[in-house]
Amino acid sequence: MNDQSRGDAENPGASGTSAGEPSVRRIRKRTNVRSKSYKRKRSLITGGFVALLVVVALGLWLGYSAREARANLFEARNHAQLAKDALLDGNTEDAERSSADADKYANQAYDYTHNVPWSVASAIPWLGSPLETSQQISEVVRGLTSEVLTPAVAAGTSLAPNQLIASGGKVNLRPLQDAAPVLDQTAVAAQRWDDQAQAIDEPTYLASVSDARTQLQDQLSELSKLLGNTAIAAKLAPTMLGADGPRNYFMAFQTNAEARGTGGLLGGFGVIRANDGVARVDTLGRNSDLVGAAAPLDLGPEFAAQYGQSRPTTDIRNSNLSSHFPYAAQIWKSMWAQESGEQVDGAIATDPIALSYVLDAIGPVKMPDGEVINADNVVELTESTAYVRFADDNNARKQYLQTVASRVIDKMTGQIQSPQKLLDALGRAAGERRIAVWSTHPEEQAILSGTLLGHTVPNDAAPFAGVVINNQAGGKLDYHTTREIDYTAESCAGDTRRSTVTVKLTNNTPAGDFPDYVAGTFINTLGVPKGTNVSAVSLLATQGAQLRNVTVDGKPAVFLTGKEMGHPLFDVLVPVRQGQTTEIKYQLTEPAAPGEARVPVQPLVDDPTVTVDVPNCGA
Incomplete structure (x- = not known):
């Protein structure tokens, strides 16, 4: 290394500069990578912490809102029930207070489920599903309290049973007439909210919300039907009970131990006379009192083709083979007119099971010999025991049954505790189709035909399976018969679909020495042993349906075809031996028509098992 080089090394400031120039110190800045990374992490942590706080706060708020919403919905339901009870008890003040409380809590529940955090969370796919369902529930409940409960209470307590039914069974008609417009409005509102409740979305999770949805749907469906029936009663009852003048009705007592289309063989009858809300039965008779009716009644070619051979318009025993009650009612009206010369305003039918419900409400009655008839024994006494007790005296049996009816009617038209x-008993009987009503007045019948009281076969295209049993043995073994009915159909993929209606009949007649009148066969063309029940089993199918096959216990069966109210009808004669079950299976091809499938239950002694698996092609 030379001197110059060494000098430069020793004096680095002189390097690259000329003599006399100031030296420049170069400093290289180093980027602090660690510092930037730290700041970024700190920002992320801070942001995450803030987000976590927001999520936690939102969760806490949603939890609080959910708790409060649930509590308020519970209170709304509780106060709505209190309002209903007070209304029925005639307590105006309590009803109004409870109604106002129910409305208040319903509105609070609505507010808690419609705030901004709840609405935002409910919009999150899948996760927000229970919140959205809760919103829909609270909206329906709020609508119910404001549009149904409040107007109903405002109508007053005049419709409370203890105000509506006075001493002696008199019905106060004026309150019904005054309340009719409000009841009609609340019934329409209840139906609208019922439709909305049925459309509430099923939550993707959270069973408690799903249960609340189902409970609301069930309760609202029941409420809608109740209010609809109440509105109908307010329209019909005043005029039918004589608000505009006296009315008379033929009343049929059916014995469903021997099955007929509308329930059972007409065993006895009465004539009800109604005027200004007071109804009395001043005539009681036996079916044999109407055997003199000789003039046939024209009910149209369809009816004549199906039932004409049995002479239903002149033979009281076959007067109600059809399940379409207006046919039987018109026949009874005609027969009574021929017998008495009197024209009635309509017809009513009932049976011993309905009588048992009434006795449960009003208490037992005592026969002239001291025998007590009550809710627990009236069905067995009138549909079974009486036929054995009076096996050799048909007139005595009919007189006994007539006395039972008379004693019950007397008590019903007396002091009602x-x-x-x-009213609950009558409502239960009507709901089970054990009370049927027909009116000669077209405007009244138009309303009745759309209710359970009308017992009409609907003339429309919706899926339908009406199973009707008519006793062909002439005995009383339908008292021991139980039924199972199953209606299934394929999907709505095409214009038509296959369907199956399966009917199982079980003959539960116990061992014993029954009179021929009970367990025998009147015309034993099938050669069956005593104790065998023989039934004509008819299927009223969906309009346009075609029968592909019918079997009895798996074997092809002979059948007859007909038509009623536009529905194809298929008849099979079926013997059911004592202690055995027989299965009838109808296999059909029917239109894939829109509408809920209907399986009306013929009012016999048993409570049948009915299952339906038919997709609604209009849903």
Whole structure:
């Protein structure tokens, strides 16, 4: 290394400069990578912490809102029930207070489920599903309290059973007439909210919300039907009970131990006379009192083709083979007119099971010999025991049954201890199709035909399976018969689909020495042993349906075809031996028509098992 080089090394400031120039110190800045990374991490941590706080706060708020919403919905339901009870008890003040409380809590529940955090969270796919369902539930409940409960209470307590039914069974008609417009409005509102409730989305998770949805749907469906029936009663009852002048009705007592289309053989009858809300039965008779009706009644070619051979319009025993109650009602009206010369305003039918519900409400009655008839024994006495007790004296049996009816009617038209129980009993009987009503007045019949009381076969295209049993043995073994009915159909993929209606009949007649009148066969063309029940089993199918095959216990069966109210009808004669079950299976091809499938239950002694698996092609 030379001197110059060494000098430069020793004096680095002189390097690259000329003599006399100032030296420049170069400093290289180093980027602090660690510092930037730290700041970024700190920002992320801070942001995450803030987000976590927001999520936690949102979760806490949603949890609080959910708790409050649930509590308020519970209170709304509780106060709505209190309002209903107070209304039925005639307590105006309590009803109004409870109604206002129910509305208040329903609105609070609505507010808690419609705040901004709840609405934002409910919009999150899948996760927000229970929140959205809760919103829909609270909206329906709020609508119910404001549009149904509040107007109903505002109508007053005049419709409370203890105010509506006075001493002696008189019905106060003026309150019904005054309340009719409000009841009609609330019924329409209830139906609208019921439709909305049925459309509430099923939550993707959270069983408690799903259960609340199902409970609301079930309760609202029941409420809608109740209010609809109440509105109908307010329209019909005043005029039918003589608000505009006296009315008379033929009343049929059916014996469903021997099955007929509308329930059972007409065993006895009465004539109800109604005027200004007071109804009395001043005539009681036996079916044999109507055997003199010789003039046939023209109910149209369809009816004549299906039932004409049985002479239903002149033979009281076959007067109600059809399940379409207006046919039987018109026949009874005609027969009574021929017998008495009187033209009635309509017809009513009932049975011993309905009588048991009434006795449960009004209490037992005592026969002239001291025998007590109550809710627990009236069905067995009138549908089974009486046929054995009076096996050799048909007139004595009919007189016994007539006396039972007379004693019950006398008590019903006397002092009613609990009008609410009586109305509940009648409502239960009507719901089970054990009370049927027909009116000669077209405007009244138009309303009745759309209700359970009308017992009409609907003339429309929706899926339908009406299973009708008519006793062909002439005995009383339908008292021991139980039924199972199943209606299934394929999907709605095409214009038509295959369907199956399966009917199982079980003859539960116990061992014993029954009179021929009970367990024998009147015309034993099938050669069956005593104790065998013989039934004509008819299927009224969906309009346009075609029968592909019918079997009895798996074997092809002979069948007859007909038509009623536009529905194809298929008849099979079926013997059911004592202690055995017989299965009838109808296999059909039917139109894939829109509408809920209907399986009306013929009111016999048993409570049949009915299952339906038919997709709604209009849903």
